[in-house]
Amino acid sequence: MYQPLADLLRPQTLDEVFGQEHILGKGAVLRRLIESGNIPNMIFYGPSGTGKTTVANIIAKQTNRTLFQLNATTASTADIKNIVAQLDTFMAPNGVLLYLDEIQSFNKKQQQSLLEHIENGKITLIASTTENPYFYVFNAILSRSTVFEFKQISAQAALQAVCRAVDYLEQRTGLTAQTEEGALEYIAGACGGDIRKALNAVEVLFSAGQVQGDSITLTLADAKAVTQKSALRADRDGDNYYDLLSALQKSIRGSDPDAAVHYLARLLEAGQMQSACRRLMVIAAEDVGLAYPMIIPIVNACVDMALKLGMPEARIPLGDAAVLMATSPKSNSGHIALDAALADVRKGRSGDFPRHLQNVHADSYTMEREQGYLYPHDYPNHWVHQQYLPDELAGTRYYEYGANKLEQAAKQYWEGIKK
Numbered sequence: 001m002y003q004p005l006a007d008l009l010r011p012q013t014l015d016e017v018f019g020q021e022h023i024l025g026k027g028a029v030l031r032r033l034i035e036s037g038n039i040p041n042m043i044f045y046g047p048s049g050t051g052k053t054t055v056a057n058i059i060a061k062q063t064n065r066t067l068f069q070l071n072a073t074t075a076s077t078a079d080i081k082n083i084v085a086q087l088d089t090f091m092a093p094n095g096v097l098l099y100l101d102e103i104q105s106f107n108k109k110q111q112q113s114l115l116e117h118i119e120n121g122k123i124t125l126i127a128s129t130t131e132n133p134y135f136y137v138f139n140a141i142l143s144r145s146t147v148f149e150f151k152q153i154s155a156q157a158a159l160q161a162v163c164r165a166v167d168y169l170e171q172r173t174g175l176t177a178q179t180e181e182g183a184l185e186y187i188a189g190a191c192g193g194d195i196r197k198a199l200n201a202v203e204v205l206f207s208a209g210q211v212q213g214d215s216i217t218l219t220l221a222d223a224k225a226v227t228q229k230s231a232l233r234a235d236r237d238g239d240n241y242y243d244l245l246s247a248l249q250k251s252i253r254g255s256d257p258d259a260a261v262h263y264l265a266r267l268l269e270a271g272q273m274q275s276a277c278r279r280l281m282v283i284a285a286e287d288v289g290l291a292y293p294m295i296i297p298i299v300n301a302c303v304d305m306a307l308k309l310g311m312p313e314a315r316i317p318l319g320d321a322a323v324l325m326a327t328s329p330k331s332n333s334g335h336i337a338l339d340a341a342l343a344d345v346r347k348g349r350s351g352d353f354p355r356h357l358q359n360v361h362a363d364s365y366t367m368e369r370e371q372g373y374l375y376p377h378d379y380p381n382h383w384v385h386q387q388y389l390p391d392e393l394a395g396t397r398y399y400e401y402g403a404n405k406l407e408q409a410a411k412q413y414w415e416g417i418k419k
Helices: 029-036 052-063 077-084 108-112 115-119 155-173 183-190 195-208 220-227 239-253 257-269 273-291 295-309 315-326 333-346 405-418
Strands: 042-045 066-071 096-101 123-129 146-149 176-179 210-212 215-218
Touching: 029 052, 042 052, 052 066, 052 096, 052 123, 066 077, 077 108, 115 123, 155 176, 155 183, 155 195, 183 195, 183 220, 195 215, 195 220, 239 257, 239 273, 239 315, 257 273, 257 315, 273 295, 273 315, 273 333, 273 405, 295 315
Parallel strands: 042 123, 042 146, 066 096, 096 123, 176 215
Antiparallel strands: 210 215
C-alpha cells in the first residue's frame, strides 16, 4: 500500500523534529515535560506541517500511553464516548492520550464532554489548532491546558528535511540524484514553512526526474513546477490572512516601503487582490489622511485601475499606491477627531441644535422668531464668530492640528483670521 514520503520520514525522536528549538531544544520547557513523563493537557497552536502531530506521537511512545487520534472536523461526541468506554480496561491500562486535531471545529458541548475526563487525569488531551486558541477554544478547556506555539519552519530547517528526504529516496531507489543548483533550496523556501509540503514536493520531483542509468536529474525548473504557490498562507478564515493585512497597514503606517511591497506581494500572490485594494483605501484615509489629502483620490484611482485591469497588470498601480503612501507624511488627526466626537455621542452628550443652525423652515408657519444665523460669506475672510456646537458642548475640542506641513499651514491661516 502506498505510504506518503512525509509519513515514512516522520520523526521518531525529539532530536529529529526540525525547527521548533524554542520549545523542543535542549533545556526547553516542552522537551523537559516530555522527558519527565508527566504530561499535562496541552494545546499545540501553529501552522500545518510544523510537527504538532509528530510530537504527539512521540509523547505517546515515550510515556507508554495508548494514543487515540481524532479530527474534530469529522469526529462526534459518540467518538469521544467510545474512547471513554475503554478507560480502566486492558486496552488503556495507563490511561489515554487523546490527540484531537483542529479542536476549533468542536462546538462548546463537544469540548465540554471532555472536561470530566481530563480533570481526573484518565484522559490526557493534546489538542492542536491552526487558529488562535484564545479565540477558538472555550475557556473551560483553556484553563485546564498549557498552550505551546509551534512556529513556521524556517527555510534553513526545511532544507535539512529536504536533503534527508533526497538521501532516503536515493537509498530506496538505488539512484544517485544529480541536483541542479538551487533546486532543493527553492523547495525549502517555497514550502511556506510546511515540512509536509516540502517532502511531498521532493517525492513528486523524484518521481518526475529524468533517469539515465543509475542517476536521476532533479532540475530547478521541475522544483518550481511542483511547488507552485505552496509558500502562501492567506486563508480568508485564518489568522494568517488578517496578519497579512495588518502587516501591510502597519508597514505603510511605519513608512517602510520595502515591507509594504513585500506584504502586498504576498496578498497578490495568494489571490487576495480585492482585500489588498480595500485595505489600501483604508490606509489612505486612516494613516496618511490630512497630511496629504490628495492621497485619497489618488489611491482610489489606483484601486479602480487595478480592478479594471486584473492581475498581473493590477500589481503596477497597487505597487505605486503602496509605495506612495509609505513615503508620504502621516496624520490620523481627522479620524481621531471623529472618534472623540463619536464617544461623546454614544455617552449621550449632544444637546439641542443652536437656534441659528436650525433649518430655515423653522422660521415659517408656526415659528415667528428670527433664526439669527450669520452667513460667513458676508464677512471678511468668509468667517464670523458664532457658536456651532450645542450649548452642552460649547468649547469642546475634538480636532487637533497634526504636526505635518499641510495641517500646520491651515492652523496658521485660521489662527490669523480668528484673532
